[in-house]
Amino acid sequence: MRRLCSSRIAAFAATTSTLRAVSTDLTVRQALNSALDEELERDNSVFILGEEVGNYNGAYKVTKSLYEKYGSSRVMDMPITEHGFTGMAVGAAFNGMKPVCEFMTWNFALQAIDQIVNSAAKGLYMSGGQLKCPIVFRGPNGASAGVGAQHSQCLAPWLASVPGLKVIAPYNSEDARGMIKAAIRDPNPVVILEHELMYGETFSVSDEALGKDFVIPFGKAKIEKEGTDISIFAFSKAVGIALSAAAVLQEKYNINAEVVNLRSLRPLDREAIIKSIKKTNRAMTVDESFPFCNIGAEILASVMESEAFDYLDAPMERVSCADVPTPYAKELEVASQPQVADVVAVAQRICLRK
Numbered sequence: 001m002r003r004l005c006s007s008r009i010a011a012f013a014a015t016t017s018t019l020r021a022v023s024t025d026l027t028v029r030q031a032l033n034s035a036l037d038e039e040l041e042r043d044n045s046v047f048i049l050g051e052e053v054g055n056y057n058g059a060y061k062v063t064k065s066l067y068e069k070y071g072s073s074r075v076m077d078m079p080i081t082e083h084g085f086t087g088m089a090v091g092a093a094f095n096g097m098k099p100v101c102e103f104m105t106w107n108f109a110l111q112a113i114d115q116i117v118n119s120a121a122k123g124l125y126m127s128g129g130q131l132k133c134p135i136v137f138r139g140p141n142g143a144s145a146g147v148g149a150q151h152s153q154c155l156a157p158w159l160a161s162v163p164g165l166k167v168i169a170p171y172n173s174e175d176a177r178g179m180i181k182a183a184i185r186d187p188n189p190v191v192i193l194e195h196e197l198m199y200g201e202t203f204s205v206s207d208e209a210l211g212k213d214f215v216i217p218f219g220k221a222k223i224e225k226e227g228t229d230i231s232i233f234a235f236s237k238a239v240g241i242a243l244s245a246a247a248v249l250q251e252k253y254n255i256n257a258e259v260v261n262l263r264s265l266r267p268l269d270r271e272a273i274i275k276s277i278k279k280t281n282r283a284m285t286v287d288e289s290f291p292f293c294n295i296g297a298e299i300l301a302s303v304m305e306s307e308a309f310d311y312l313d314a315p316m317e318r319v320s321c322a323d324v325p326t327p328y329a330k331e332l333e334v335a336s337q338p339q340v341a342d343v344v345a346v347a348q349r350i351c352l353r354k
Contacts (some may be wrong), residue, residue, distance in 0.1 A: 031173035049076040050102030086112035093135040097342035103139035120189040149325035154289035171239040173203040178216030219267035227258030231276040234286040235262040242344030245343035313354035
């Protein structure tokens with residue numbers, strides 16, 4: 001009898017374990033950390049360098065425990081000289097290594113923009129295909145909270161305009177895991193635009209995405225919410241704003257919005273954008289960069305130049321930051337950034353136009 005009970009308990013435990021394995025809750029920080037850990041273990045040519053990535057476990061704890069596990073030759077603390085250590089990373093990539101170069105913020109990467117744009121991005125072209133640069137540049141991008149204009153800006157339009165760079169912007173934990181793995185395994189320089197305010201956010205990650213070889217291909221957007229009345233295109237933290245706005249639109253105004261997580265900014269999934277517009281016939285973008293020459297503007301231009309234009313029943317519109325340096329004062333900072341109410345108001349206006 002005891003054996004029978006034990007076997008039943010074991011079977012129940014195994015079933016419960018299987019059910020739990022279907023999905024796991026991870027913060028974006030944990031997703032990035034686990035992916036970096038697996039890639040360091042998988043490939044000895046992968047190494048991490050940046051300010052405070054080792055002993056301090058990373059400014060945002062993305063590299064937590066990796067220094068203890070892999071040592072100072074694989075997780076390397078650098079002095080405060082972005083131009084210097086980025087140049088070291090690019091040189092290592094040119095010589096067959098696979099550096100993951102962390103910037104404490106992409107604002108500080110402006111100190112190293114020559115290495116990113118003129119060395120990493122252009123090396124393959126200028127060498128006739130001989131000089132490969134398998135490097136990942138990553139760190140938080142966009143406005144944080146109360147850190148002032150010099151630390152609160154989205155550089156996505158700058159970086160996405162550069163031939164030779166691939167630029168990705170994960171939203172949730174599954175994006176983070178799959179896209180950083182794809183970036184490390186790619187033979188080209190890849191820019192990962194994370195968001196400081198998303199590191200601590202928790203998302204459910206599928207069992208498939210927990211696999212060591214799970215990657216998300218570049219240039220593939222994801223429909224986060226199906227809809228029929230208007231398409232909302234967004235990336236990074238703005239996807240969450242779009243989803244919250246979609247819930248309000250559905251509940252209060254009976255507008256069924258489709259939310260498309262772009263994920264990849266260069267290459268951009270123009271096919272997914274066109275397909276969504278053909279379904280909903282109305283569209284808008286939500287973009288945390290400044291309004292002039294931003295990602296939303298590129299999407300609007302792409303639609304104008306494609307067959308999707310003929311499917312629009314109303315002009316497209318953009319929601320973006322205010323065209324001013326991000327203020328420090330909390331109330332002004334909030335007013336300068338896209339909010340749920342802004343998205344709802346613009347979506348309503350588009351849907352009411354005949």
